[in-house]
Amino acid sequence: MNDKNIHSDPLNDFEKDLFGKGKINWEKSEADVWNELQGKMDKNPAKEVHIRNNWVQWAAAAVVLLILGFGAVISSWQKTIECRPGEHLVAALPDGSSVDLNAASKLVYNPLKWKWERKLKFVGEGFFNVEKGSTFTVESNNGTTQVLGTSFNIYAREENYRVTCLTGKVQVTSPGNEKVILLPQNHVELEAGKLVVTKLFESEKAISWKQNYFYFAGRPLKEVIDEIERQYAVTIKLDPELNNRNFGSNFSKQHSVEDVLDFVCKPMNLKFEKQANNIYIVTAES
Known part of the structure; x- marks a missing residue:
């Protein structure tokens, strides 16, 4: 007799004894196990929503930072037009207004904000020809001039500040917040901190430098x-x-x-x- 034919694996005999006697007696029913697994699966979407909410918050924060950064760029952007000694030049502004600049004069403005804020900083002497529109403001160390649409001359050098109105109407404000309104042929000069107005001024003399x-x-x-x-x-x-x-x-x-x-x-x-x-x-x- 071939011994190999009657060879028996002890492990197989153990499995037959264990599993051949019927089903295993589980501590929990199949339904209980399934319900427990289903409950664990139902909890996973909450974690996904939490992550998604964080992503939305991060994206919103990035958009806010981008807007703030863009706003800072718009606010800080400046264009400078400078006339050197020995020269005269005409500066064209975005709205069609123009400024004839005398020698050694300079103006600075923000071209990105110009459409809704016509404002510039100025030093030197210049003849302004302003197109009608929103308030046009010229700021200098010793005073501020505001108009809607007019022509005027400003002399703003060191402690001197003089404004001559040629057409339209001009409001001039001193550093002490004193205000005067100039009409054509009116001239105002800052003297000892006070605005002194001269009427029937020979306004053409104020812009003779252009010739x-x-x-x-x-x-x-x-x-x-x-x-x-x-x-x-x-x-x-x-x-x-x-x-x-x-x-x-x-x-x-x-x-x-x-x-x-x-x-x-x-x-x-x-x-x-x-x-x-x-x-x-x-x-x-x-």
């Missing part, structure tokens, strides 16, 4: 010398003791800088000397 002609009626000599520096792009050293001497006359830029200096100095018993290229000194006659 390279310069009027001075009892202005400090330093102001005259500073204007000559700007128009000719030179350096003129003025004896400080002469700063507040008054000068009253006019000159045209068609003459050379030395001809103009001679014209200014002679009637005031002053002299000028050329120290180097484009550098002059003005002193009193000895």
Whole structure:
């Protein structure tokens, strides 16, 4: 007899003894087990919703940050137009308004906000021709000018602030919040912190610089010398003791800088000397 034919695996015999006697007696019924598994499965969607809610919150926060960032860019964006010494230029603004800039003048504005806020910062001298529309505001260190549609000239250099209205109506506000309304041929000047208005002013003289002609009626000599520096792009050293001497006359830029200096100095018993290229000194006659 072949022993291999009657070979029996002890493990198989154990399985027959265990499983051949019928079903296993479970501690829980099949229905109970299924219900318990189903309950665990039902809990999973809550975790998914929680994750989805977090994602929505993160996305909303990202959108808010993007909007705030874009708003910051719009608010901080600035365009600068600068006229160098010895030059004149015309600045065109987004609404069709224009500014004739005198030498050594500058304006700064936000082109992205211009459609709903016509406002700019200005230093120097300029003739403004403003298109009708929303309030147009020009801010300078020593005052603010507001209009709707008009033309006017602003002189805003150092402590000086002067506004001349040519057409329309202009409101000027001082640093102390004093306000005046200017009509055509009205002129206002800031003196000792107060706005002093002159009516029936020869407004054409205020913009004569556009034709390279310069009027001075009892202005400090330093102001005259500073204007000559700007128009000719030179350096003129003025004896400080002469700063507040008054000068009253006019000159045209068609003459050379030395001809103009001679014209200014002679009637005031002053002299000028050329120290180097484009550098002059003005002193009193000895």
